[in-house]
Amino acid sequence: MCAARLQDLPAWQQVQKQREDWGDAKIADLFDADPERGTHMTAEACGIYLDYSKNWLRQETLAALIDLARERGLEARRGAMFAGEHINTTEDRAVLHCALRAPKDTQICDQGVNVVPEVHAVLQRMMIFCDKVHQGEWLGATGKALRQIVNIGIGGSYLGPEMAYRATRQQRIAGIREHFVANVDGAALAAVLAEIDPEETLFIIASKTFTTLETMTNAHAARRWLVAALGEAAVEQHFVAVSSNDKAVAAFGMNPEHSFGFWDWVGGRYSMDSAIGLATMLAIGSAAFTEMLRGFHAMDEHFRHAELAQNLPVLLGLISVWYNNFWGAQSQAILPYAHDLARFPAYLQQLQMESNGKRVDLAGNPLAVDSGPIIWGEPGTDGQHSFYQLLHQGTRLVPCDLIGFIAPLSEYHDQHDLLMANLFAQSEALAFGRSAEELRALGVPEAQIPHRVSPGNRPSNLLLVDALTPFSLGALVALYEHSVFTQGVIWGIDSFDQWGVELGKVLATRVESDLQGKTKHPHDSSTRALIERYRASRS
């Protein structure tokens, strides 16, 4: 890592110069200058074709961004991550989510110990457990097959499993239904419990720390619900845990043999392929889960070995930095053209914003440039009838990632061309728009012209994936994981801690005690008045 200020680095200044020299070049001009740009500015790996031609990028811009990545030590940092160095410095932890999907014979060490055998041992236990549930060898207390799976967890212990459950709709094992409870709002749990029969229900309590307020509150409530219906002895058959805190699991009254572990070198938002994926494996079976791990691993290998200029995560990460830091983009839209990927933007929101939403660098110095972009999005075509208006004609810069799949996503094959036509049309419309001249030629009244012009020149990436399968899902998630990593390296931050979420947790515990009248902590006049108003109304 280089100690100089980021903006003083020669490579940063080179990129800055690209920005200053950009002039008023439009995406359309770039296509005029290179008629084959649409195939030149592409890269491909693991069944994912990335077309980044519709960006404000020249070859020189890209070269400067790649120099910046080199100057920031991306290759060395990547090597350090895969070598198990404690690159999560504020927590003194290795960052080894790549070990979760490494083949059995790989060696990846944390403090001299190869972690891969432990990973495969847990995977093996998960597989045996899932097979038992699927084959009716693991039954509920009254002898019924467990068909309703309720995952109780939040953040990284929820977003990945829920996103994957939806994304793997086509691979799901018949008869299994999954539900996800995250919010401490009792309505989340109530809505699920109202739909299920305790005799057929398996609860997975998913929490790395096994101390998270929301998860523990919901877990205890679910336990009471089950005990009320089936008695205390039923807990053993109807509850399993996923956690790295064995003691807390035992304190909850769970059989340690019914707990699946993971390690402190797996961050919550990087854990969907650890035991946190138990709900995923129950939904799709161990063979499909293994396929998903293969997809993750294939992208890891691509990230490790491909040339930076052809490296998908590096390209996505650098393009994001380009807009974020050199053009002032505040946000980035994730627009999957796949109903089954509806929760992918929310998943990436945690991945990017919890990882890179940081204000100081690794040495603790305030960042002089913006870090983590705001991630948001909805599936196409739904979003087209909602917020795309702003994307096409608004005043803000919102770079977009459009994601589509070649293979039809349902048995309604004839609808797939329509979906894909919308995807390609949107990327074209964003980039090239529709001019006043075109509108005039169509006979549009002059007074309407300014309102109907779409200026175009709105940048986007298009990710065209062969099919939405467990393999490609794994590859896509790993692609974004490493893109987030690349951005974090450019900013020189710790992308693997999340201290910013602590304060709210501490204050909530204090305020709860105040709400219940047990304590009266000092608060500002606004918070105090709100607490008093709430208490007065409640009593």
Ligand SMILES: O=P(O)(O)OC[C@H]1O[C@](O)(CO)[C@@H](O)[C@@H]1O
């Ligand atoms: O799995 P746990 O320990 O319950 O934590 C859940 C989530 O809470 C956080 O620690 C912060 O909100 C996330 O990083 C994590 O994914």
